[in-house]
Amino acid sequence: MEIYSPVDQITFEIPSAIELYIKRDDLIHPFISGNKWRKLKYLIAKAQVENKKTLVTFGGAYSNHLLATACAAALKGFKSVGFVRGEELDASNNTLFLCEQFGMQLIFVDRIAYLDKHALFQKHFNEHPSAFFIDEGGRSDEAILGCAELIAELPQSYDHIVIAAGTGSTVCGILNGCEKHQLNTKIHAVVVHKGLAEIENYVAEKSTYKNFQIHSEFHFGAYAKTSPNLISFMKNFQQNTGILLDPVYTAKALYALYQFIENGTIKPHEKVLFIHTGGLIGSLGMKSLLA
Ligand SMILES: Cc1ncc(COP(=O)(O)O)c(C=O)c1O
Numbered sequence: 001m002e003i004y005s006p007v008d009q010i011t012f013e014i015p016s017a018i019e020l021y022i023k024r025d026d027l028i029h030p031f032i033s034g035n036k037w038r039k040l041k042y043l044i045a046k047a048q049v050e051n052k053k054t055l056v057t058f059g060g061a062y063s064n065h066l067l068a069t070a071c072a073a074a075l076k077g078f079k080s081v082g083f084v085r086g087e088e089l090d091a092s093n094n095t096l097f098l099c100e101q102f103g104m105q106l107i108f109v110d111r112i113a114y115l116d117k118h119a120l121f122q123k124h125f126n127e128h129p130s131a132f133f134i135d136e137g138g139r140s141d142e143a144i145l146g147c148a149e150l151i152a153e154l155p156q157s158y159d160h161i162v163i164a165a166g167t168g169s170t171v172c173g174i175l176n177g178c179e180k181h182q183l184n185t186k187i188h189a190v191v192v193h194k195g196l197a198e199i200e201n202y203v204a205e206k207s208t209y210k211n212f213q214i215h216s217e218f219h220f221g222a223y224a225k226t227s228p229n230l231i232s233f234m235k236n237f238q239q240n241t242g243i244l245l246d247p248v249y250t251a252k253a254l255y256a257l258y259q260f261i262e263n264g265t266i267k268p269h270e271k272v273l274f275i276h277t278g279g280l281i282g283s284l285g286m287k288s289l290l291a
Pocket of ligand 1: 064168279280
């Protein structure tokens with residue numbers, strides 16, 4: 001798949017001595033948006049090499065990853081199955097509706113069963129050797145490899161890169177990309193939930209690049225929790241730049257970036273890149289919060 005992800009400069013509420021750029025991965029594809037194609041690319045290649053026919057994956061009711069997998073499977077000639085966390089749910093929300101439009105079979109499971117994804121896969125697909133397991137959020141070494149490629153697309157070097165972290169695969173890829181290209185950019189991973197230790201361990205296991213900082217103070221209470229302050233920041237940014245954010249990932253990470261400018265973490269005469277990791281369809285599930 002040919003990808004389109006330009007780097008745009010943003011001046012909105014940025015001191016004139018600082019240059020802010022945004023890597024527009026949100027423009028890669030309407031449904032395989034942000035980091036999603038990068039994360040799926042090598043997983044799909046592996047599934048093709050292994051002659052698999054069905055991509056099986058996992059997500060919550062508003063999972064951007066489920067939707068991206070459903071669409072990518074349809075695009076690449078696979079069937080797809082999505083285990084959805086919550087047996088009380090149905091496919092009436094926008095994300096799950098679109099998953100079904102792309103032919104994904106949805107299996108709703110209770111929150112306890114959902115915890116053990118390998119057990120679910122074994123139970124349902126033991127007899128199906130053509131089924132291919134993709135972890136929640138696409139978390140995998142293949143995802144890290146795909147995300148590392150972003151660094152080679154950058155038109156210049158930056159003093160800082162700021163990015164949202166959920167499973168940590170994307171940030172590991174960015175760190176490995178920086179290592180490969182011998183950069184000394186400082187990477188800021190903004191953790192959008194309370195699972196800081198998990199991300200720290202994952203990064204320590206998967207990357208040797210040392211110039212990074214993991215920020216744990218911007219989760220706004222927990223995964224998918226927000227605050228009036230965050231929502232008003234997000235709306236203000238959107239209305240002044242024409243770039244949509246989502247309240248679960250990108251708004252939190254960009255909010256953190258503006259704080260870094262305010263508190264001196266990012267200094268005058270430095271260049272900073274924000275990576276827009278997509279997530280816009282998932283945020284339609286939070287319309288009531290944003291209204
Ligand atoms: C929009 C968006 N941004 C960022 C992330 C975080 O990526 P990762 O899970 O690789 O840390 C996700 C989750 O996959 C996401 O959907």
